[in-house]
Amino acid sequence: MTEIPTTALGVVAHAAGDMRVEPVTIPAAGADDAIVEIAYGGVCGSDLHYWQHGAAGESILQAPMLLGHEVVGTVVRAAESGGPAAGTRVAVHPATPGTGDGSRYPADRANLSPGCTYLGSAARFPHTEGAFVRYAVLPKHMLRPLPEGLSLRDAALVEPASVAWHAASRAGDVAGKRVLVVGSGPIGALIVAVAHRAGAAEIVAVDMHDTPLEIATAVGATRVIRATDAEAIAAVDADVVFESSGNHRGLASAFRGATRGGRVVMVGLLPSGEQPALISLAITRELELVGSFRFTDEIDDVILALADGSLQVDAVVTHEYPVADALAAFETARDSATSGKVLLSFA
Known part of the structure; x- marks a missing residue:
């Protein structure tokens, strides 16, 4: 049996602008x-927000919190009650659904359960x-066991690709359709890949910078x-638009680029509070x-699609850093002009 240390190096957000790579206690x-x-963890936009702003949307840090939810690794000690055995390589579904205050939600959409918790989230306290x-x-x-032939590094994109897969499912069947993706960061790029796999006839990607495009x-x-080319975006006339910039200007572009009667899937999380929007155009x-x-059980489909090669996402990962250099990794990830998905390695 693998000897588990009492502490290990972790990436902890303490407050806005205060992120530390420091020993953290391994709980019982x-x-x-x-x-x-x-083995690997992907730096997400929410991780960047906790580091830069001490909050992600309305989830505000009230105490130091270990970051990270896009992770893959190997079981070294199985749960006493069962589950994947030691030695099993796994991806991680970061959510734990919960009934919370009892507010209603669709039974088949656990991602909307009011008491749902997510790894590395300050939405509740304790975090x-x-x-x-x-x-x-x-x-x-x-834990989701990985098929033979799917490496841990390739599986490091399972969680964000599941977000993209869920967004595509919210769009309906995109086969043969014209798709517009506004915001081509890691999530936007993964939406492009999922739409391509689903048979979209045309996929138009929008971004401010060369590297994401x-x-x-x-x-x-x-x-x-x-x-910045508003005229070209408006001329796309897309059947389905994915807004993945998380910016009200991106949402305006999504409205302008959609055909009459089209569908706009809002994926990028805009800041909390009121936001300007072209509602008259939507009407x-x-x-x-x-x-x-987020997503529900799409993670299982994503794992299979990565394993059989039908979902091609290799180009999305642009950088890898050891966990000791997490600060440099986050600096790279925050520069969307020069990076895609940035991975931390923990080996």
Whole structure:
């Protein structure tokens, strides 16, 4: 049995502008918990927000919190109650659904459950600790065994690709359709890849910078447009638009680029509070506005699609850093002009 240390190096957000790579205590595992040796973790936009602003949307840091929810690794100690055996390579579904205050939600959409918690989230207090640490104690229900032939590094994109897959499912069937993706960061690029796999006839990617547009092209975009070219965006006339910039200007571009009667899937999380929007255009064009938040069981489809090679996402990862250099990794990830997905390695 692998000897588990009492502490390991982790990435902890203390407050706005205060992120530290420091030893964190490895908690005791409960009967339903496995201990996973983390191999890779992807830096997400929410991680960047906790570092830069001390908050992600309305989730505000009230105490130091271990970051990280895009993680893969190997089970080194199985849960006493079962689950994947020691030696099993796994991806991690970071959510734990919960009934919370009892507010209603669709039974088949656990991502909307009011008491849902997520690794590395300050939405509740005490915060839900993340998994940017060499040894993570995780409930067995989060673990998804990886097929033979799918490497841990290639599987490092499972979680964000599941977000993209869920967004595509919210769009409906995109086969044969013209798709517009506004915002070509890692999530936008993964949406392009998922739409390409789903048979979209045309995929137009929009961004401010060259590197994201080059990545989008590599994973399936048939055409790219600069975000500043409002006339070209309006001329796209897309059947389905994905807004993945998380910016009200991107949402305006999404409305303008949608065809009459088209569907706009809102994936990028805009800041909390009121936001300006071209609602009159949505009304007169009878646009269907659809929200997309995290994912449910799409993670299982993503794992299979990565394993069989039908979902091609290699170009999305642009940088890799050891966990000791996490500060440099986050600096790279915050520069969307020169990076895609940035990975931390924990080996």
